[in-house]
Amino acid sequence: MSNESPTVVATENLSRQFGRRKAVDDVTLSVDGGSTLALFGPNGAGKTTLLRILSGLLKPTSGSARIGNVALPGGPAVRRRVGVISHHTLLYEALTARENVEFAAKLYGVADFRAASESALGRMKILDRAETPVRALSRGLKQRVSVARATVHDPEVILADEPFTGLDLLGAAALSDLLNSLRERGAAVILVTHNVDEGLSLATHAAIMDRGRILEVEPQSRIDRATFGERYRQLVSHGE
């Protein structure tokens, strides 16, 4: 993306096939530290599959992906650097919000897991419900806990798949602030979203993906929001 920051996430001719269908098709991209790539695309474009490969949950059929200098799926050391915000909350309903976040902090080997959890819950404005079992929280509040869970270890790479789902204005603002502050501290963020305005407001770069392929990647400075939004809407309505 730029020559100033080291490339943190990179893929080269990455493909993933399910049966005869190519979910990800020959994708080559790179995301530097301190950058946010907003990835847009219609349903079934392959965005989630791409993120699952980058988070080490799925192996590519061909091509390669790396985080830093390590080829994926890599090992524990690579996974420690990544934070995953998924479609699903990745939470345990019987545990409280705090227990879920502390459990994640311990999994990631955070030394002061209590302070880290407190801070992560605070950043997402959910401290007042920290002792509530997750099953008693609304979808939006669960999403806040899920974000706190994913970022409790201050990851260098954030893979966020529609992270704004269910969030109210306060939650969305807290998430935007969090993603911006992580990026400013040098993290590489890949943000999948359908909301063009929301995505472009956070992005340093934007990409459109369709049928497994990256159609275009542009830096924010070269993007005209109105044109980009219109192109994306046409692609989505064409796909439908």
Next chain:
Amino acid sequence: MNEVFRDAWLIARKDLAIEFRTRSAFLSAVVFALLGIVIFYFAWDSSAVSAIDLAPGVLWVIFTFSGMLGLHRSFGVEQPDRGIDGLLASPVARESIFLGKALANLVFVVAVQTVAIPSVGLFYGLPLGPVVVPLAGIALLAAIGLVAVGTLFSAMAVNTRLAELLLPMLSLPFFVPIVIPAAQATAKLMSGRPVGDAAPWLKLLLAFDLVFVVACTLAYPFTLEE
């Protein structure tokens, strides 16, 4: 290596905390075990078969099937919000996930056994007092083998539509080498023979435990391939 066991303990504690809060699988397993004991009791013709001959079989049938309820729950708790993806994306070793799940299942099965063994003694009028320690040892050894195999197959079956059916179909054939020596050793103890008489069966049980624990721990990461 320490990290593998530390993470396994972390995952086991999480699973046990969830089970302690919901108690869904434990209560189901205990009720199932007690109902099984009652049904066997009323179907038993005491003039044809003595209690000492029947009880070991009853005990091991009950353990095997009630344990299955907990084994199914093991990876089932990861499904609703894809907690398993959170574990797999974290830096813990795949072996830690397996060992953590197996450890939680072991506690579950042993807890069910703690209720079932005295209940069998009570219903069949067996004096378990003198054999309670070696009997607990056999139950624990057998539980280790059952849990290792059951945890592996639970991981394999959980993503299928027929998980409830598939788990017993896959597990039961592999339970046989565990249940036979366990039942034989139990029968020897209950018939008043010295522990030494059960030693060959216990050695066989121990050997199968070692094989199953090592093989299942190594095989688990391959069940995760999509």
